[in-house]
Amino acid sequence: MKGSGVTIEPNGHFCSDCAVRDFAVCSSLDPAELREFEHLGRRVQFSSGETVFSEEDITTSFYNLLEGVMRLYKLLPDGRRQIVGFALPGDFLGMNISGRHNFSADAIGAVTVCQFAKLPFGRFIEDRPHLLRRINELAIRELSQARDHMVLLGRRSADEKIAAFLLCWRERLVSQKGVSDMVPLPMSRQDIADYLGLTIETVSRTFTKLERHGAIDIVHGGINLLDPARVEALAAA
Amino acid sequence: MKGSGVTIEPNGHFCSDCAVRDFAVCSSLDPAELREFEHLGRRVQFSSGETVFSEEDITTSFYNLLEGVMRLYKLLPDGRRQIVGFALPGDFLGMNISGRHNFSADAIGAVTVCQFAKLPFGRFIEDRPHLLRRINELAIRELSQARDHMVLLGRRSADEKIAAFLLCWRERLVSQKGVSDMVPLPMSRQDIADYLGLTIETVSRTFTKLERHGAIDIVHGGINLLDPARVEALAAA
DNA sequence: CGTAAAATTGATATTTCTCAATGAGAGTGG
DNA sequence: CCACTCTCATTGAGAAATATCAATTTTACG
Numbered sequence: 004m005k006g007s008g009v010t011i012e013p014n015g016h017f018c019s020d021c022a023v024r025d026f027a028v029c030s031s032l033d034p035a036e037l038r039e040f041e042h043l044g045r046r047v048q049f050s051s052g053e054t055v056f057s058e059e060d061i062t063t064s065f066y067n068l069l070e071g072v073m074r075l076y077k078l079l080p081d082g083r084r085q086i087v088g089f090a091l092p093g094d095f096l097g098m099n100i101s102g103r104h105n106f107s108a109d110a111i112g113a114v115t116v117c118q119f120a121k122l123p124f125g126r127f128i129e130d131r132p133h134l135l136r137r138i139n140e141l142a143i144r145e146l147s148q149a150r151d152h153m154v155l156l157g158r159r160s161a162d163e164k165i166a167a168f169l170l171c172w173r174e175r176l177v178s179q180k181g182v183s184d185m186v187p188l189p190m191s192r193q194d195i196a197d198y199l200g201l202t203i204e205t206v207s208r209t210f211t212k213l214e215r216h217g218a219i220d221i222v223h224g225g226i227n228l229l230d231p232a233r234v235e236a237l238a239a240a
Numbered sequence: 241m242k243g244s245g246v247t248i249e250p251n252g253h254f255c256s257d258c259a260v261r262d263f264a265v266c267s268s269l270d271p272a273e274l275r276e277f278e279h280l281g282r283r284v285q286f287s288s289g290e291t292v293f294s295e296e297d298i299t300t301s302f303y304n305l306l307e308g309v310m311r312l313y314k315l316l317p318d319g320r321r322q323i324v325g326f327a328l329p330g331d332f333l334g335m336n337i338s339g340r341h342n343f344s345a346d347a348i349g350a351v352t353v354c355q356f357a358k359l360p361f362g363r364f365i366e367d368r369p370h371l372l373r374r375i376n377e378l379a380i381r382e383l384s385q386a387r388d389h390m391v392l393l394g395r396r397s398a399d400e401k402i403a404a405f406l407l408c409w410r411e412r413l414v415s416q417k418g419v420s421d422m423v424p425l426p427m428s429r430q431d432i433a434d435y436l437g438l439t440i441e442t443v444s445r446t447f448t449k450l451e452r453h454g455a456i457d458i459v460h461g462g463i464n465l466l467d468p469a470r471v472e473a474l475a476a477a
Numbered sequence: 478c479g480t481a482a483a484a485t486t487g488a489t490a491t492t493t494c495t496c497a498a499t500g501a502g503a504g505t506g507g
Numbered sequence: 508c509c510a511c512t513c514t515c516a517t518t519g520a521g522a523a524a525t526a527t528c529a530a531t532t533t534t535a536c537g
Contacts, residue, residue, distance in 0.1 A: 077391050080477045085391040098380050105384045132369040139372060142379040143335050147342045149386035154314050154322040156393035157437030161525070192484060200394030202526055207485050223534090240317045398493070429516060439494055444517050460502090 008047040008055065008116075016046055021117075023093040026178065027067050031137035043124055044117040049110040056097070057107045064118050065097035071114030072189050075106045076197065086198040088148070089190065091175060095141050097121075111190050156200045159239065164199040165209045166237035169219070169226055187225040213237075245284040245292065245353075253283055258354075260330040263415065264304050268374035280361055281354040286347040293334070294344045301355050302334035308351030309426050312343045313434065323435040325385070326427065328412060332378050334358075348427050393437045396476065401436040402446045403474035406456070406463055424462040450474075 018029060018037045032040055044067065049055055055066065058077055073090040087106055090096060099105055128134050155164055173186045180187075188195070196203045210226070213219045218234050220227035228234055255266060255274045269277055281304065286292055292303065295314060310327040324343055327333060336342055365371050392401055410423045417424075425432070433440045447463070450456045455471050457464035465471055 077387060079391065079395060083395045085394045087387040087390050099384065100377060100381050101384075106387060132372060135369060135372055135376060139376045139379060140337060142376060142383060144337050146379060146383050146386060147336065147338075149383060149390065150314060150324040150343060153324050153386065153389060153393055154316065156390055157322045157434075158316060158320045197394075203484075204486085204527080205525060208525095211485075440516080441495080441518085442493060445493095448517070 008049045008053065011046040011048060011115075017041060018044075021069065023067065023069055027093040028095040028134070028137055028141060029067070031133045032131075036131065040127065043127060044119050047116050047118045049114045049116070051110055051112050053110045053114075055108045055110060055114070055116065056104050058104055060104050062097055062099055062102055062104055063121055065095065065121060065124055066108075067117040067119070068092050068094045068096065069115040069117055072111040073108050073114060074111055074190060074194055074198075075108050077106050084197045085200070086194060088145075088152075089172075089194075089198070091179060093178075095138065098138065098142065111194070161199075161201055161205050161209050162212070162237055163239050164201060165195075165206065165213065166234045167239075168195065168199055169228065169234060170231075170238055173228070184228040184231060185222075185225060186228060189224070245286045245290065248283040248285060248352075254278060255281075258306065260304065260306055264330040265332040265371070265374055265378060266304070268370045269368075273368065277364065280364060281356050284353050284355045286351045286353070288347055288349050290347045290351075292345045292347060292351070292353065293341050295341055297341050299334055299336055299339055299341055300358055302332065302358060302361055303345075304354040304356070305329050305331045305333065306352040306354055309348040310345050310351060311348055311427060311431055311435075312345050314343050321434045322437070323431060325382075325389075326409075326431075326435070328416060330415075332375065335375065335379065348431070398436075398438055398442050398446050399449070399474055400476050401438060402432075402443065402450065403471045404476075405432065405436055406465065406471060407468075407475055410465070421465040421468060422459075422462060423465060426461070 018024065018032075018041045019034070021027075021029070024030065029037065029040060046069070049071075055073065056062075056064075068090050069092055071092070073094075073096075074086050075088045075090055075096070076084050076086040078084050089111070090108070096108060097104065128138070155167055159167065169186055172188070173183075176183075176186070190198075192203045192206050195201075196206045199206070201209075210219070210221055213234070214221050216233075218228075218230045218237070220229050255261065255269075255278045256271070258264075258266070261267065266274065266277060283306070286308075292310065293299075293301075305327050306329055308329070310331075310333075311323050312325045312327055312333070313321050313323040315321050326348070327345070333345060334341065365375070392404055396404065406423055409425070410420070413420075413423070427435075429440045429443050432438075433443045436443070438446075447456070447458055450471070451458050453470075455465075455467045455474070457466050
């Protein structure tokens with residue numbers, strides 16, 4: 004589903020009371036800078052399934068995810084899909100070298116982003132090394148996550164992939180919703196399969212298996228970790 | 241094999257005639273900066289199989305690879321290994337958020353690195369945003385490569401993995417040795433297997449299959465691409 | 478409610494792995 | 508210089524994991 008998103012009326016939105024203010028890329032800006040920065044971004048909403056940008060599109064904007072979840076993925080010519088990550092509020096998207104996006108991004112459920120036109124954003128960074136440093140920090144963190152995910156994709160069994168995914172996703176949600184054994188899974192089974200390098204059937208069977216073994220409870224819209232220690236053991240570190 | 245490497249006598253080495261001067265991280269420095277920079281790095285050699293740094297080690301240095309090839313990898317507790325990349329001259333290693341390396345790095349054959357102590361290097365960057373920008377550029381490029389590799393690991397068959405690997409490795413060597421259908425493979429079959437998420441037997445069998453089909457020729461220390469177009473077709477984009 | 482999409486489950490097929498044996502090349506010491 | 512040994516690579520046979528195909532079941536949504 005390709006849609007262009009809906010720009011929200013600009014009034015009434017201030018960076019200073021933005022939900023992701025403290026951990027997004029803009030956390031490196033001081034109040035004065037923030038007021039200037041405010042004019043660069045505009046809030047745009049996307050509804051479930053809409054594509055925010057596509058691989059190979061020329062990059063015209065960067066995006067700061069404010070609300071919701073996005074799937075970031077690459078397609079092979081024959082349609083096989085690999086989800087390279089899920090984005091959560093505070094994630095910064097769109098950096099690249101080639102001038103083109105190197106993956107596609109869809110909204111999973113309703114999404115709000117703060118969109119920055121590439122050129123003014125680039126100019127703003129120009130003489131603000133602390134912002135650049137912050138962007139670099141985020142890139143390096145992502146790189147580390149990407150490497151962890153390579154280990155999962157290349158060297159873990161289906162059971163381990165599922166267990167590790169549940170724990171890792173739970174961990175990422177801590178900063179959003181606090182610690183909990185209830186792990187909401189807004190993405191579809193197919194999304195999970197394409198993230199873990201499995202088929203939808205294997206994902207489903209593995210969830211069922213974990214449930215039968217009493218490690219988890221499959222609930223509407225997510226998973227309840229009945230025995231987190233057991234799931235951790237299954238994840239093999 | 242863990243070894244500490246051998247520092248070469250500092251005389252006689254100038255950044256200005258460094259082999260990787262034009263495409264490494266230091267390409268962003270002007271001649272005056274370069275003279276200052278020169279004092280920060282020291283050349284260190286490692287012999288085949290030596291470990292330059294290990295995952296979870298506290299990061300005390302950054303490394304600029306000058307000569308040779310390195311394997312970058314992560315281990316699971318039970319010994320399974322995933323190679324997350326091969327480093328070539330000009331690659332910059334050691335950036336991280338946590339203060340610890342997030343992968344290990346071994347020399348494949350003899351290796352020379354330019355080693356920078358973390359603190360002085362950090363101070364040098366401090367007021368040189370162009371160097372930071374260059375580092376950021378390298379990180380973003382690596383991130384893009386990492387995502388491509390996720391697609392390979394998660395969604396490609398053994399045949400496609402091998403074909404894609406040969407082409408991708410050849411492509412990376414272009415900047416070192418120019419275009420050629422002869423693709424040197426300094427790493428072992430086990431390394432290739434651990435990079436592609438396969439076993440050594442599958443790698444071996446797949447090479448043999450490609451050779452029987454006339455697509456490649458297995459030669460000592462590498463592969464000869466007899467029919468590059470065919471290999472490209474096998475790689476499925 | 479009724480229809481479509483998503484998820485689950487089962488039966489079977491295929492790929493890749495595992496285990497085991499053999500072969501080839503590099504370095505060593507007699 | 509040659510046998511020896513060690514490591515690495517190749518090959519084969521059988522096993523295991525996961526994919527594929529097909530049928531339900533469940534959930535979502537108009």
